[in-house]
Amino acid sequence: MYWLYFFRLFYLQGTHTTGYILVILLLLGNRYAILLRLGTQHILLILLKPDL
Numbered sequence: 001m002y003w004l005y006f007f008r009l010f011y012l013q014g015t016h017t018t019g020y021i022l023v024i025l026l027l028l029g030n031r032y033a034i035l036l037r038l039g040t041q042h043i044l045l046i047l048l049k050p051d052l
Helices: 002-013 016-028 030-048
Strands: none
Touching: 016 030
């Protein structure tokens, strides 16, 4: 259920494009599950990085 948290987090951050990309990846299915996880980790690192 943590996807809902991430989805809310993305929209709260104002990154609508990221949300759309995640939705598309989820719709593609389990084939891109690994890429989705790697992408999510990469995006989280960007979001967690303090804005300078």
